[in-house]
Amino acid sequence: MPTRTVAGVSVDVNDEGFFTNADQWTEAMAPELAAAEGIETLTEDHWRVIKFMRAEYQEKGTGPTVRILGKTSGVSIKELYQLFPKGPARIAARIAGIPKPRGCI
Amino acid sequence: MVHRIVILGGGTGGTLTANRLRRLYAPAEARITVVDQDDRHVYQPALLFVPFGLADPDEIVRPRGRQLHAGIDYRRSAVDHVDLGGDAVHLADGTTLAYDVLVVATGAVLVPEETDGLDGPGWMDKVFTFYDLPGATALAGALQRFDGGRLVVNVVDMPIKCPVAPLEFCFLADWYFTERGIRDKVSLTYVTPLDGAFTKPVASRELAGLLADKGVELVTEFNTGTVDGATGRLISYDDREVAFDLAVVVPLHNGAPYVGRSEGLGDELNFVPTDERTLQSKANPKVFVIGDAANVPTSKAGSVTHFEGEVLVENVRRHLAGEPLDASFDGHTNCFIESGFHKALLIDFNYETEPLPGHFPTSLGLPLLKESRLNHLGKLMFEWLYWHALLPGRDIPGVPTAMPTAGKVLFPVLTHKEA
Numbered sequence: 001m002p003t004r005t006v007a008g009v010s011v012d013v014n015d016e017g018f019f020t021n022a023d024q025w026t027e028a029m030a031p032e033l034a035a036a037e038g039i040e041t042l043t044e045d046h047w048r049v050i051k052f053m054r055a056e057y058q059e060k061g062t063g064p065t066v067r068i069l070g071k072t073s074g075v076s077i078k079e080l081y082q083l084f085p086k087g088p089a090r091i092a093a094r095i096a097g098i099p100k101p102r103g104c105i
Numbered sequence: 106m107v108h109r110i111v112i113l114g115g116g117t118g119g120t121l122t123a124n125r126l127r128r129l130y131a132p133a134e135a136r137i138t139v140v141d142q143d144d145r146h147v148y149q150p151a152l153l154f155v156p157f158g159l160a161d162p163d164e165i166v167r168p169r170g171r172q173l174h175a176g177i178d179y180r181r182s183a184v185d186h187v188d189l190g191g192d193a194v195h196l197a198d199g200t201t202l203a204y205d206v207l208v209v210a211t212g213a214v215l216v217p218e219e220t221d222g223l224d225g226p227g228w229m230d231k232v233f234t235f236y237d238l239p240g241a242t243a244l245a246g247a248l249q250r251f252d253g254g255r256l257v258v259n260v261v262d263m264p265i266k267c268p269v270a271p272l273e274f275c276f277l278a279d280w281y282f283t284e285r286g287i288r289d290k291v292s293l294t295y296v297t298p299l300d301g302a303f304t305k306p307v308a309s310r311e312l313a314g315l316l317a318d319k320g321v322e323l324v325t326e327f328n329t330g331t332v333d334g335a336t337g338r339l340i341s342y343d344d345r346e347v348a349f350d351l352a353v354v355v356p357l358h359n360g361a362p363y364v365g366r367s368e369g370l371g372d373e374l375n376f377v378p379t380d381e382r383t384l385q386s387k388a389n390p391k392v393f394v395i396g397d398a399a400n401v402p403t404s405k406a407g408s409v410t411h412f413e414g415e416v417l418v419e420n421v422r423r424h425l426a427g428e429p430l431d432a433s434f435d436g437h438t439n440c441f442i443e444s445g446f447h448k449a450l451l452i453d454f455n456y457e458t459e460p461l462p463g464h465f466p467t468s469l470g471l472p473l474l475k476e477s478r479l480n481h482l483g484k485l486m487f488e489w490l491y492w493h494a495l496l497p498g499r500d501i502p503g504v505p506t507a508m509p510t511a512g513k514v515l516f517p518v519l520t521h522k523e524a
Contacts, residue, residue: 062402066328067262067357071373078330081342087326102402 007032011097018093018100022057025097033095039084046083046095049073053096063093063101108135108425111194111204113184114361115141115169117149117496118396118410119210125418125498127174137176138202140194142183144169147238148491150407150484153270153443155241156233156353157281158249162242172496184211187367189389206391206421209377211364213266213397213405217356220261220332227334232352235274236266247351248281253290254350259339260297261329261357264376266397266405268304269452271295271355272312273443279319280445288320296324296339296347305459308452311474315444329354358405360398376400381456382432384417390424393417403436403456411495412437415506418498437508439465441484449480455508464512466503473513 001020004013011024019025030050034042042050052073056064066089070077080088089101110126112119123139130137146169154160170179183197187207194202215236217224223232233244256278260271275295282288295302295316301309302316302323316323330342332354339347360375369388371377378387379399386392395417396410403409416434423430436456443449451471452460462474471480494501 065263068373077328077342081328085343087328 014100016100019097020099022054022098025054029097030095033097037084037086037091037094039091039095042095043083045075045079049075049080049083049088049092050096053092053098057096057098063089063096063098065089065101107133109203109205110135110137110208110421111202111206112137112139112208112210113187113194114210114212114396114398115139115173115179116146116210116212116396117407118212118398118413119208120146120169120172120496121411121414121498122208122210122395122417123177123498124172124174124496125414126421127177128498129418129422132176136178138178138180139169139173140180140182140184140196140202141169142181142197144181146172148488149266150491151488152235152238152241153273153277155238156235156244156248156274157277158245159277162238166238167492172492174497184361184363185366186363187370187392189367189369189392192391204391206393206425208417208421209364209370209386209392209394209398210396211361211398213264213358213376214361215356216359217354219357219359220354221330222334223261223332223354223356225332225334227332227337230334231337231350232332232334232354234354234356236270236355244353248278251291251351253287255292255294255337255348256351256353257294257296257339257347257349258353259327259329259332259347260299260355262298263304264405265355265358267440268404269312269440269442271297271353272302272316274353275316275321276319276445277443279321293319293321294324294347294349295321296327296329298326298328300325305454307462308454308460308474311450311462312442315450315476319445358397364398372400380432381436382434383420383430384413384434385420385424385430393421393424401436404438404440406438406440407491407495408439409437411501412439412506414498415500433507435507437506439504441480441487443481443484444476447481448476448478449484450474450476451480451483453508453513458508458510458513461513461515463514466505466509467511470503470512 003010006029012020053063084091148165151160151165185195185197235241282291302313303309328342331340337349364371364375377394379394381401395413397405420430439453441449453465454460464470
């Protein structure tokens with residue numbers, strides 16, 4: 001299994017860079033993960049989405065799709081794309097250290 | 106005691122469940138009631154063929170009640186809501202049905218109104234869907250009148266019914282315009298929110314190769330925010346644009362609206378959270394879910410519904426007998442992919458195993474993930490099997506409920522390399 005070093009700690013990831021074990025993630029890793037996605041500063045709104053992603057993953061075993069994020073996170077889909085321009089569900093899942101959302105089957 | 110079993114929905118899942126249960130229980134043992142709001146059972150796989158004049162809209166619809174075995178009550182009414190605490194369904198006509206077991210089989214509904222502009226100017230004029238019968242029928246006329254330009258096929262977002270159907274539409278469009286002698290005047294583009302042609306890696310590469318072979322441009326990771334029918338543009342949330350003269354759009358899907366009115370039953374999209382192995386709802390042990398209405402992580406497809414039927418009916422029996430449930434549903438999916446010119450591919454997969462090449466169900470069977478005439482004949486024969494074997498709730502000979510591995514190449518070398 002591939003690994004990657006984030007904030008000085010080695011973590012397990014899949015070949016697309018998603019964490020495979022969400023428990024290995026710490027908040028301290030988020031800024032470095034975000035920078036790798038081209039997001040230089042994590043604002044309060046970014047953090048709201050990151051925490052929502054993790055809470056959804058803990059509760060349901062998978063991260064939400066962008067459609068469900070738009071309906072339930074309190075941040076509209078348009079705003080989600082401004083926060084995470086290249087695909088909110090995917091990018092936020094990587095920064096939040098959860099496995100790839102399996103919404104698309 | 107007579108078991109009271111109420112089944113909501115008289116489509117594929119509700120019909121085959123009712124017929125299997127009727128065979129399992131004598132009338133003195135169980136009263137089985139099927140509820141649906143209309144009496145038109147559409148053979149949905151043929152919706153793909155209607156726009157190309159390959160299926161007659163009148164011939165793919167039959168009365169729901171007549172697909173049900175004798176001794177099954179058929180109630181024609183919309184559902185107002187389910188009262189999980191009171192073990193009762195409240196119908197829109199004011200009556201109440203009490204149940205010992207409830208089976209939710211009300212499928213998915215299209216919600217074009219949830220995409221900005223989709224049902225606005227140009228809808229049913231140069232923006233169509235083939236995912237319902239009126240749309241597919243109107244699109245047939247539009248394709249006949251189309252004599253060149255940009256045809257764009259767009260999936261707004263997952264989940265959708267039959268995720269291969271939009272790809273099949275592209276393949277058939279290539280065939281259709283070639284037959285009409287105007288293929289060189291038509292550009293075909295497939296626009297998807299996924300990062301590839303399909304959801305699963307091996308099949309995605311094969312299908313992307315097939316799109317390229319047929320001259321269909323592939324646009325990925327496009328999350329449609331707006332459909333502007335007036336100016337002929339799809340606009341994504343990240344402000345990319347795809348221009349069209351004719352757009353064929355697969356709208357967003359939700360579960361049935363009454364699920365949202367039934368406290369505790371559904372999720373944000375009105376699908377019902379369901380145990381993926383037993384098909385029991387997570388909301389209440391008396392409630393089971395079959396087909397597109399469930400949120401299980403497999404395709405929303407008739408073949409899945411058929412394979413679910415055996416496990417679901419066994420678990421209804423076990424629940425009523427106070428026995429532990431059978432957790433054996435493996436997510437088995439089996440789809441013919443029509444690729445035009447009288448050929449088709451076959452894919453076969455489950456929760457754990459993605460679609461792989463090889464043969465189905467054993468090494469002597471139909472070729473998997475590869476175009477062949479035999480698969481096309483299989484696809485055509487499936488319509489007869491649907492009405493005469495699948496809906497009556499019979500097993501199809503040679504097609505087991507659990508996914509077979511005998512003919513599959515587990516470490517494939519592919520025809521189409523990664524693009």
